[in-house]
Amino acid sequence: MLASLWNGAQLLFRPYPYFRDARTTWRAPLPGLGSVLVSADAALVAEAARHPGLVGGRAHRAMRATLGDNHLIVMSGPQHRLRSRQVRRALQAFSSDAEMAAVTRKEFARTPLGRPFSLQQVAHRASLRIILRGLVGQDDAELVGLCQDFQASFSSPLVLFVEGLRRDWGPWSPWGRLLRRRSRLNEALIQAAGRAPADTIAARLPPETWAQELLPQLMFGHETTAATFAWCFALLYEEARRRIRQGDDGFTLAYVQECMRLCPPVAQLTRVATQEVRLGSHSLKAGEVVMPAIPGLHHHGWSQSERLRPERFLEGTPDPHRYCPFGVGERICPGKPMALRQLVMMLQSVLQNFDLRLLEGYRPCPVRQLFLVAPARGTPVVRHA
């Protein structure tokens, strides 16, 4: 019990050192998951990604409670494969480069001059508007507001992780409020999807999936990108700033990829054994979990792994099981092309149009934000011009 709580606390408060500094594969008791096989060994993770006896989606209890029981992220087996094809096809429709840059410029133009603000917060709003346009072709203030209200329902994350608190005692109780805000947002999204232009994600998804899929795509499609953007800015150095500002697409992409190696916003994946499974010299009983540790995979076997060196992504493509900020195997993130393109556009747009500098003395320590790891205080910056 104590060991489980200790490991849970490490995972929450020291996600990078916990996954990076230990051995490459180890057993750890974790709250709610039992004895977990944690691994930063690329060969073992490759084997796990292919193994038919290991499935994704089952360990996401908090995600089920919050976003519903029947969407891609919590599905497995044939149902997951069918939905995955539908979602991947739909996600090929995404906003144009010019549109992403314009939305970003507009949001950053509203920031104060000479006073510190959280870069992640502004990027969050820009990303929310970009995904809303991609999803349903509109990003009016009402939709943005409904989404922000829903997100405010998790301002105390206890409501997500403590099962006993997930009780609907009316609109004033934390869980009751969350459920009501979720239905309002879902209804608005479904209505907007009914009017969505043909080149949107919603229009390319079968309408019978809207009630389950629109909300998760909206949530996953902007929180992750905003946290990654905050890392990219927190790690910026002068030469990178210069090349990104020049609009060097190849370098900007390599820079984003390298930031995601050093500071991955998703720190761990989970796969549950449906039968007895052997992975190398390790075995799992049915019901046990294997946890690929992304910061560890991005650390072991890389030369000068502590150094931020975007050029490594210009020199070659890494092994997909040693570099996996978007996951591995058949569950790899369907939003990856959209997210990478958007991050390139956002970085160039911000650096070309504004003079933003990190708040003096700021050190970007990793902190947990629900399912993500982001730089402390969302990267505080000051705008000089």
Ligand code: HEM
């Ligand atoms: C920088 C941004 C992003 C990061 C770091 C990221 C990361 C990830 C990771 C690590 C997974 C795998 C989870 C697992 O294997 O259990 C995943 C899955 C997923 N992501 Fe992303 N993601 C990003 C952007 C997006 C965007 C823009 C969308 C949609 C618009 C999206 C939608 C999804 C969905 C639906 C899944 C579930 C796939 C499945 O289970 O088959 N993500 N993402």
